[in-house]
Amino acid sequence: HVQLVESGGGLVQTGDSLRLSCAAPGRTFGTYDMGWFRQAPGKEREFVASVTSRGIRTNTNYADSVNGRFTISRDNAKNTVYMQMNNLKPEDTAVYYCAADPYNRGSNARQQYPYWGQGTQVTVSS
Secondary structure, rough: OOOEEEOOOEEEEEOOOOEEEOOOOOOOOOHHHHEEEOOOOOOOOEEEEEEOOOOOOOOOHHHHHHOOOEEEEEOOOOOHEEEEOOOOOHHOOOOEEEEEEEEEEEEEHHOOOOEEEEEEEEEEEE
């Protein structure tokens, strides 16, 4: 079992920035693909960003809606994944979830991530 704990959400205004963190205790964290997903009220959970684990090489992938505004990164020494969110918009309002794929499938599909955190709320006011 992989425990994931998100933090960093909050209430901000349009154009502001936030940095989300996802802590994943355990020495195998560095071998997992990690993703961020979000779910707005009344909508399905959707992919936001992912970062793979391929030894010293990592690849990142972003949803079109956040590309250029959000940046995902990982610090394997701290067992933590981050997502820097800049130029936030009201449509970014959602609960943000961190997810882990120990099988390195490099997928954007939420079904490919067996481990999830509890979520952190991000609210962007206009």
